[in-house]
Amino acid sequence: MRKKFICGNWKMNKTAKEAEEFARNLLEEDLGDKDILIAPTFTSLYPLKELFKAKVKLSAQNLAAYDDGAYTGEVSARIVKEFCDYVIIGHSERRNIFLEDDEIIRKKIKKALENNLKIILCLGEDKETRKSGGAYDFVKNQILTDLKDFEFNKDNLTLAYEPIWAIGSGEVCNREDAQKMCAFIRETLGSLFGDLKDEIRILYGGSVKGENAKDLLECPDIDGALVGGASLKADEFLKIINYKEK
Numbered sequence: 001m002r003k004k005f006i007c008g009n010w011k012m013n014k015t016a017k018e019a020e021e022f023a024r025n026l027l028e029e030d031l032g033d034k035d036i037l038i039a040p041t042f043t044s045l046y047p048l049k050e051l052f053k054a055k056v057k058l059s060a061q062n063l064a065a066y067d068d069g070a071y072t073g074e075v076s077a078r079i080v081k082e083f084c085d086y087v088i089i090g091h092s093e094r095r096n097i098f099l100e101d102d103e104i105i106r107k108k109i110k111k112a113l114e115n116n117l118k119i120i121l122c123l124g125e126d127k128e129t130r131k132s133g134g135a136y137d138f139v140k141n142q143i144l145t146d147l148k149d150f151e152f153n154k155d156n157l158t159l160a161y162e163p164i165w166a167i168g169s170g171e172v173c174n175r176e177d178a179q180k181m182c183a184f185i186r187e188t189l190g191s192l193f194g195d196l197k198d199e200i201r202i203l204y205g206g207s208v209k210g211e212n213a214k215d216l217l218e219c220p221d222i223d224g225a226l227v228g229g230a231s232l233k234a235d236e237f238l239k240i241i242n243y244k245e246k
């Protein structure tokens with residue numbers, strides 16, 4: 001049984017003070033034993049760690065492809081690990097704006113694993129690829145290229161299917177297509193990792209909000225959400241966390 005995993009990716013938003021305010025608002029609610037994660041900017045990891053303790057998990061949004069050393073502006077997996085257990089790798093904004101290719105992504109995965117960081121790997125096609133019918137081949141290729149020859153367990157790998165056209169656009173992928181792709185991702189994982197595929201969590205990301213969370217999260221192969229914009233306000237994020245009660 002895969003436990004639902006609700007993750008917020010804050011991207012380049014919130015000062016440490018604003019992050020603390022969010023955390024206090026979130027913690028006013030009874031979060032029970034739900035699996036909730038926030039990926040703030042690096043500068044907010046420490047204050048959030050102090051406030052969230054074990055109640056909310058923390059993730060970095062990125063990490064260096066190198067060990068500590070002369071890489072101005074970078075943050076290594078060893079340094080990240082001091083504050084959090086997770087790292088997002090391969091977000092489409094990193095792939096497209098910062099031109100991270102599969103080789104860099106594999107180096108980052110290697111560094112994360114060497115430092116016992118759990119990986120949330122983002123995958124997803126752009127609009128043209130979806131329209132031309134190439135989405136499945138595209139995503140399959142990302143999985144096989146990025147993950148082959150690595151060893152994972154059920155806890156240190158989460159995948160996030162994030163169709164690029166749905167990110168920040170308000171255009172959510174419909175539940176049938178999202179479920180179909182997440183089931184396909186699971187099947188593809190099976191070709192690399194056998195039965196482990198049934199234990200690895202697969203998230204959907206792309207314009208998830210309080211109003212559409214239930215629809216998506218009830219799908220059998222969607223084990224959670226990676227939420228951008230709607231994770232910035234505690235009350236909206238809580239609606240997603242509490243999607244069952246809606």
Ligand code: PEP
Nearest residue numbers: 167168205206207228229
């Ligand atoms: C994201 O950036 O991972 C994301 C899913 O953003 P949004 O929820 O704003 O579409």
